[in-house]
Amino acid sequence: MTGVSDVLARTRKEGRAALIGYLPTGFPSVEQSIEAMVAMAQSGADIVEVGLPYTDPLMDGPVIQSAATKALENGVRVADVFDAAAAIVQAGSAAVVMTYWNPVLRYGVDKFAGALRTSGASGLITPDLVPDEAGEWITASDDHDLDRIFLVAPSSTPQRLASTTAAARGFVYAASLMGVTGARDSVGGQAQVLVERTREVTDLPVCVGLGVSTPAQAHQVAEFADGVIVGSALVRCLLEADTFAAGLDDLRSLTSRLADGVRRT
Amino acid sequence: MTAAVPAQGLGRFGEFGGRYVPEALVAALEELDEFRTKAMVDPAFIGELAQLHRTYTGRPSILTAVPRFAEHCGGAQVVLKREDLNHTGSHKINNVLGQALLTRRMGKTRVIAETGAGQHGVATATAAALLGLECVVYMGKVDTQRQALNVARMRLLGAKVVPVEHGSQTLKDAVNEAFRDWVANVDRTHYVLGTVTGPYPFPEMVRDFHRIIGVEARAQMLDEYGRLPDAICACVGGGSNAMGIFHRFIDDAGVRLVGLEGGGEGVESGRHASRFSGQAEPGVLHGAYTYVLQDDDGQTIESHSVSAGLDYPSVGPEHAFLRDSGRAEYYPVTDVEAMEAFRLLSQTEGIIPAIESAHALAGAMKIGQELGPSGVVLVNLSGRGDKDVHTAASWFGLLEDEATTPPDDAPRPADDEAASGGGESQT
Structure with missing residues (x-):
């Protein structure tokens, strides 16, 4: 079983950044979303970020909101993310689950952590849970040996960068800009500055997300980050295609071009 | 959990x-x-x-005794805190x-x-x-x-x-x-x-910016009535007008603090905004851990109320605390009960309340029955009802070009249409 730490150690040894691809579970259906996640892993995503759709995703832009809304309409359940993670791990990749906090709270934090561990997922990315409020999750992730991936942002003070990274495990998610998920024309200097500031206070790998959509942007970010996180651009492949099969082709194609992007020197 | x-x-x-x-x-x-x-x-x-507050909003807002309305409240004395008279029409x-x-x-x-x-x-x-x-x-x-x-x-x-x-x-x-x-x-x-x-x-x-409501009301009650009320009624969506009037009275153990939620078509119908007596469980929504209408997966459930100002699936965390600690009590008021209180205040006192505030009035009608003739109920009239005239006119069948809906013919036929003109965020 491969964890995100193993993957990030390996890609660092290979002298490149890791490609981390996000898809929401249950879009267009649970089975098809798992098929798409596995296809993404086979096309070059080193780590798959398994999204848990939520009714009130306040860190997400229109593309991921639309997919999440449809997934919920199609009846996705919390436990489906464990099946998705297990399928990805079985296919030889590493998986992390990304979720807003209330579904975990309602499921039961320790119970969720136990099921996550059983699925083979490495841990959780928590966009609306800062370490200050995460006491229960810190205990549960210690008990079940899971990674805690917290976010840092351009607005984070030096004190918060230090305290947040001290509570993190696996990697640190650096939000490239002040905003929500979704493609941007440029992912610029703000991200590089944040990565440099983060490296001053931690030895954990630092992966950059928000706004990255093209192989050229992936390449640019790979120059200074340990991992490049792509979400909306991949989701859009499935959202905009006429058929699921066509969407899957687009997804494979974009993933492999992004994988080239993080390798180019 | x-x-x-x-x-x-x-x-x-x-x-x-x-x-x-x-x-x-x-x-x-x-x-x-x-x-x-x-x-x-x-x-x-x-x-x-x-x-x-003094030169723009028009504070302090006055107290108004409403004896003709109080005849429908078990004989208890009813006093309104008139936040409806503020500039822009609410608290x-x-x-x-x-x-x-x-x-x-x-x-x-x-x-x-x-x-x-x-x-x-x-x-x-x-x-x-x-x-x-x-x-x-x-x-x-x-x-x-x-x-x-x-x-x-x-x-x-x-x-x-x-x-x-x-x-x-x-x-x-x-x-x-x-x-x-x-x-x-x-x-x-x-x-x-x-x-x-x-x-x-x-x-x-x-809460601190609205606390002036209770600070004024407490002094006014003592000045004008020589006593504190036995109970305070306020409607609760997110809960700002209620926290505003409750807060100064929290240490007055003899004053009951009563919050009235949007009961919609009744808690048993599943179409309501009652976070404290329905399906709600504590959870996180919009940055706070509090009671949230949610399903078994932690997904937010949509609320329903004739009053859009009460139509919210979550509630302020201090209300959750006051409720669980027993200091305040919360009850749902159905759309039908609220609209009856709306009609009564309009026709007995010449004051058209916001539909949100009508929930507090309906609460006073119940609490007044419990207190009897010696009781005094203070109601926070959080907003005026001008904005609700269209909704109310439809509800009571007063518009000539619309199908009439008798007032006692509950629940309302179409939530989407009937909420029109109403529901300013009054809490």
């Missing part, structure tokens, strides 16, 4: 509250906390706000003026707000016009359609109104969209949150 939530963290009321937000917003929340903490002890800030202006002054102190030039059907948006647009701030109001697309007049009011005041087309296209989605805007523009933008929920310091700050 949630036992390990820390009992004594930042901004907690017992176990409720907290600050569940993206890291990107933490710096702005800490800046806000710093500025408002300083402002609340700064004579210059306190003086400026007091001046606005909302108290909070908005305070936050707009803070915005200026923080050197920010732009304010954003969410609104369910208009009142908080109108109040924010008003304060922005007064202080020369750019203003953007997020409003669910469904609400912009059924509240076209309020959209026009905000635009007349110079605000930009953005219809939100995601999710359920109502208040909770407008809150989500306001947070998204805030993350992207936080360096020059303040989010004027309209009620006593959200991440710390909002629940405490908004």
Whole structure:
């Protein structure tokens, strides 16, 4: 079983950044979303970020909101993310689950952590849970040996960068800009500055997300980050295609071009 | 299930509250906390706000005894705290003026707000016009359609109104969209949150700006009636008017604090906004740990109420604390009961209340029966009902070109249509 730490150690040894691809579970259906996640892993995503759709995703832009809304309409359940993670791990990749906090709270934090561990997922990315409020999750992730991936942002003070990274495990998610998920024309200097500031206070790998959509942007970010996180651009492949099969082709194609992007020197 | 939530963290009321937000917003929340903490002890800030209350809002708001209405309340004496007489027609202006002054102190030039059907948006647009701030109001697309007049009011005041087309296209989605805007523009933008929920310091700050309601009412009761009331009734959506009038009375053990929620078509129908007696369980929504209408997967369930101001799936965390500690009591009031109280106050006293506030009046009708003739009930009349005339006229079948709906023919036929003209965010 491969964890995100193993993957990030390996890609660092290979002298490149890791490609981390996000898809929401249950879009267009649970089975098809798992098929798409596995296809993404086979096309070059080193780590798959398994999204848990939520009714009130306040860190997400229109593309991921639309997919999440449809997934919920199609009846996705919390436990489906464990099946998705297990399928990805079985296919030889590493998986992390990304979720807003209330579904975990309602499921039961320790119970969720136990099921996550059983699925083979490495841990959780928590966009609306800062370490200050995460006491229960810190205990549960210690008990079940899971990674805690917290976010840092351009607005984070030096004190918060230090305290947040001290509570993190696996990697640190650096939000490239002040905003929500979704493609941007440029992912610029703000991200590089944040990565440099983060490296001053931690030895954990630092992966950059928000706004990255093209192989050229992936390449640019790979120059200074340990991992490049792509979400909306991949989701859009499935959202905009006429058929699921066509969407899957687009997804494979974009993933492999992004994988080239993080390798180019 | 949630036992390990820390009992004594930042901004907690017992176990409720907290600050569940993206890291990107933490710096702005800490800046806000710093500025408002300083402002609340700064004579210059306190003086400026007091001046606005006196010369712009029209404070102090008066008390009005309503003996003809009280005949329907078991003979108990009923007194109204007249927040409906404030400029812009509700209590909302108290909070908005305070936050707009803070915005200026923080050197920010732009304010954003969410609104369910208009009142908080109108109040924010008003304060922005007064202080020369750019203003953007997020409003669910469904609400912009059924509240076209309020959209026009905000635009007349110079605000930009953005219809939100995601999710359920109502208040909770407008809150989500306001947070998204805030993350992207936080360096020059303040989010004027309209009620006593959200991440710390909002629940405490908004309460403190509305606390003047209870401070005035307590002194007025002692001056004019020589006694404190036996019970205070206030409607509770997010809960700002209720926290505003309750807070000064919390230490008065003999005063019952009674919050009235939107009971919609009845709690048993599943179509309601009763967080304290329905399917609600504690959870996190919009940055606070509090009671939330949610399903078994922690997904938010849409609420229903004739009053859009009470139509919200969550409630301020301090109310959750007051409820669980037993200091305050909360009951659902159905749409039918609220509209009967609306009719009664209009026809016995010549005061047309907001439909939100009519829920508090319906509560007084019940509490008055319990207290009997020796009892005194203070009702927070949080807003005036001009905005609700169309809704009420449809409800009572007073419009010649519309199909009539007898008042006792509950529940209302079509929630979407019948809520039109009503539901300003009155809590």
